[in-house]
Amino acid sequence: MSLSAHDLSVSRGGIAVLEGVTFTLDPGRALILRGPNGSGKTTLLRTLAGLQPPLRGRVQAPPEARVYAGHADGIKAALTARENLSFWADIFGGGDVHAALAAFELEGLAERPAGAMSAGQKRRLGLARLIVAGREIWLLDEPTVSLDAPATAMFARTVRAHLAAGGSAVMATHIDLGLDEAEVMDVAPFKARAAALDGFDEAFL
Amino acid sequence: MRAILIRDLRLAIRAGGGFGLGLAFFLIVVVLVPFAVGPRGDLHSVIAPGILWLGALLACLLSLDRIFALDYEDGSLDLLATAPLPLEALVTLKALAHWLTTGLPLVLVAPFLAVLLNMPAAGYAPLLQALALGTPALSVIGTFGAALTVGVKRGGLLLSLLVLPLYVPTLIFGAEAARRGAEGLDHGMPLAMLAGITCGTIALLPFASAAVVRVSLR
Amino acid sequence: MASLWEYANPRKFIATSDRVLPWVGALALACLVLGLVWGFFFTPEDYRQGASVKIIYLHVPAALMAINAWLMMLVASLIWIVRRHHVSALAARAAAPVGAVMTIIALATGAFWGQPIWGTWWVWDPRLTSFLILLLFYLGYIALWSAIENDDAAADLTSVLCLVGSVFALLSRYAVLFWNQGLHQGASLSLDKKENVADVFYLPLLVCIAGFVLLFVALVLLRTQTEIRARRMRALLARERMG
Numbered sequence: 001m002s003l004s005a006h007d008l009s010v011s012r013g014g015i016a017v018l019e020g021v022t023f024t025l026d027p028g029r030a031l032i033l034r035g036p037n038g039s040g041k042t043t044l045l046r047t048l049a050g051l052q053p054p055l056r057g058r059v060q061a062p063p064e065a066r067v068y069a070g071h072a073d074g075i076k077a078a079l080t081a082r083e084n085l086s087f088w089a090d091i092f093g094g095g096d097v098h099a100a101l102a103a104f105e106l107e108g109l110a111e112r113p114a115g116a117m118s119a120g121q122k123r124r125l126g127l128a129r130l131i132v133a134g135r136e137i138w139l140l141d142e143p144t145v146s147l148d149a150p151a152t153a154m155f156a157r158t159v160r161a162h163l164a165a166g167g168s169a170v171m172a173t174h175i176d177l178g179l180d181e182a183e184v185m186d187v188a189p190f191k192a193r194a195a196a197l198d199g200f201d202e203a204f205l
Numbered sequence: 206m207r208a209i210l211i212r213d214l215r216l217a218i219r220a221g222g223g224f225g226l227g228l229a230f231f232l233i234v235v236v237l238v239p240f241a242v243g244p245r246g247d248l249h250s251v252i253a254p255g256i257l258w259l260g261a262l263l264a265c266l267l268s269l270d271r272i273f274a275l276d277y278e279d280g281s282l283d284l285l286a287t288a289p290l291p292l293e294a295l296v297t298l299k300a301l302a303h304w305l306t307t308g309l310p311l312v313l314v315a316p317f318l319a320v321l322l323n324m325p326a327a328g329y330a331p332l333l334q335a336l337a338l339g340t341p342a343l344s345v346i347g348t349f350g351a352a353l354t355v356g357v358k359r360g361g362l363l364l365s366l367l368v369l370p371l372y373v374p375t376l377i378f379g380a381e382a383a384r385r386g387a388e389g390l391d392h393g394m395p396l397a398m399l400a401g402i403t404c405g406t407i408a409l410l411p412f413a414s415a416a417v418v419r420v421s422l423r
Numbered sequence: 424m425a426s427l428w429e430y431a432n433p434r435k436f437i438a439t440s441d442r443v444l445p446w447v448g449a450l451a452l453a454c455l456v457l458g459l460v461w462g463f464f465f466t467p468e469d470y471r472q473g474a475s476v477k478i479i480y481l482h483v484p485a486a487l488m489a490i491n492a493w494l495m496m497l498v499a500s501l502i503w504i505v506r507r508h509h510v511s512a513l514a515a516r517a518a519a520p521v522g523a524v525m526t527i528i529a530l531a532t533g534a535f536w537g538q539p540i541w542g543t544w545w546v547w548d549p550r551l552t553s554f555l556i557l558l559l560f561y562l563g564y565i566a567l568w569s570a571i572e573n574d575d576a577a578a579d580l581t582s583v584l585c586l587v588g589s590v591f592a593l594l595s596r597y598a599v600l601f602w603n604q605g606l607h608q609g610a611s612l613s614l615d616k617k618e619n620v621a622d623v624f625y626l627p628l629l630v631c632i633a634g635f636v637l638l639f640v641a642l643v644l645l646r647t648q649t650e651i652r653a654r655r656m657r658a659l660l661a662r663e664r665m666g
Contacts, residue, residue, distance in 0.1 A: 071280070356571065378598060
């Protein structure tokens with residue numbers, strides 16, 4: 001169950017941002033994307049998740065193996081932590097809500113409405129969702145935003161357990177999680193070159 | 206599949222969910238009409254079916270922008286789009302949840318508001334039939350409009366502009382059935398047309414809505 | 424023979440339309456002047472309607488183009504959905520305001536004619552009502568185009584709206600017919616009917632219709648060029664920002 005990209009070009013608002021991205025991610029491996037803000041990490045992750053079509057090239061992944069976690073947590077303020085997780089567990093086909101709560105030490109907050117949680121707690125709840133989704137390939141965009149040091153360690157532990165169980169992960173992050181098995185890929189070399197300006201084609205460039 | 210429906214219903218009835226807002230709006234419209242047209246009971250009973258239909262339609266419109274906008278803002282829609290559930294099923298369930306929280310309550314209170322407008326006794330059954338058959342179409346068409354405006358900030362006004370012309374056939378046949386019923390005429394024909402529109406929209410529009418949501422998420 | 428799809432390239436489109444545009448524009452002007460002068464000053468007055476009948480030289484062509492503009496947008500939207508040619512989507516966008524204005528002209532001239540003949544500016548006649556609904560569809564379509572920032576997404580969404588809108592516009596047409604029987608006379612022109620308008624009115628009317636068609640083509644070509652250039656400008660600005 002590996003994820004691979006072949007000569008992938010991704011675009012934002014019709015303009016190519018990255019081109020020629022090629023990699024293969026085997027089970028048990030993690031890939032960390034690095035690059036300055038606006039370099040196209042989010043666009044790449046959304047393309048890998050299948051949320052937007054690639055401009056050129058292709059993404060190969062087994063069907064229904066990917067789960068994406070972006071900047072927003074997908075948490076409903078009016079529902080309790082447990083209700084939020086149960087919902088996602090139902091949608092993705094019955095993951096273990098209890099284990100997910102335990103992994104991010106949310107048991108004490110299980111019955112609290114998500115609206116009454118702090119930003120860091122909400123983030124933990126959003127990440128716990130990855131566990132209940134029960135999918136092999138995690139695509140994470142800045143997963144550690146608003147997490148404190150113990151929570152970051154919690155997250156690193158969870159990722160390591162996921163990799164050990166044969167899963168894989170692609171994440172855009174600037175924090176060193178201490179994952180020895182992770183490869184690091186800088187997206188800067190893949191920055192799309194602007195096409196020559198003489199004449200313009202269907203893309204208006 | 207049930208999980209989405211249950212979550213949407215739960216969100217609607219919890220604090221801040223907006224449940225009951227549509228009903229209150231419906232009540233206000235019906236209460237304001239006699240003030241606007243004058244205290245003439247005979248006139249009220251003539252226009253009652255139309256006013257009730259118009260009020261129900263506007264009350265439906267009021268809650269449309271909640272269908273996708275909230276899920277879009279908090280990132281749930283991204284996650285739902287990558288979930289095993291096809292988007293076509295998602296938009297259908299969203300429309301169903303909208304109908305259960307908005308359309309169905311409107312149908313149920315309509316007879317009580319009809320009393321306020323002196324509607325002839327013969328009109329109650331046709332009005333209920335027409336509203337029960339027509340409001341699902343309002344929800345399904347509205348879901349399409351909501352999907353079109355998902356990515357637009359403060360798209361409420363645009364949503365109304367897009368959806369109201371699409372509501373015209375439903376309104377015409379629905380109000381016509383209720384009006385003919387109230388006047389003691391045969392209302393089978395408009396009711397059948399209304400049922401046709403509802404079935405057609407339920408069968409076809411979710412595909413358009415799903416395609417539109419997919420585009421908006423890109 | 425060159426394929427039609429060559430013109431899907433924006434550059435080729437601009438080059439060709441630049442050559443064609445003056446001719447189409449001049450021909451449109453000639454037809455309109457000829458048709459309107461002929462119609463207004465050199466045809467007899469109707470024995471019942473008097474001089475009011477002459478408004479058909481504006482009313483009928485505008486009403487025809489109001490519907491045809493929407494049909495053109497529908498075809499262009501389908502081409503965009505199937506073949507992803509940007510020019511097609513932009514042509515649909517360019518045609519919408521023209522179609523909306525044609526609808527307004529048809530409604531306004533109808534009202535001016537209705538006042539002396541029917542004794543009222545407006546009746547909820549099926550035809551009039553259908554045109555009013557068509558105007559609402561145009562307005563919604565235009566508003567959706569301008570509300571969405573991403574050009575490709577806007578093209579996709581408006582194309583779907585155009586398709587769905589066409590179905591609902593047809594539905595509305597039949598619903599309105601059911602709702603109210605009409606006051607409006609039958610079609611002024613048709614190919615398979617004996618009872619057309621009298622020949623003296625017929626020829627200048629045809630010239631006016633040709634003028635309106637050409638005017639529509641000229642305006643859409645011009646506006647499509649503008650849309651292409653605006654689009655290219657936005658693309659270049661976006662590229663500049665990305666560095």
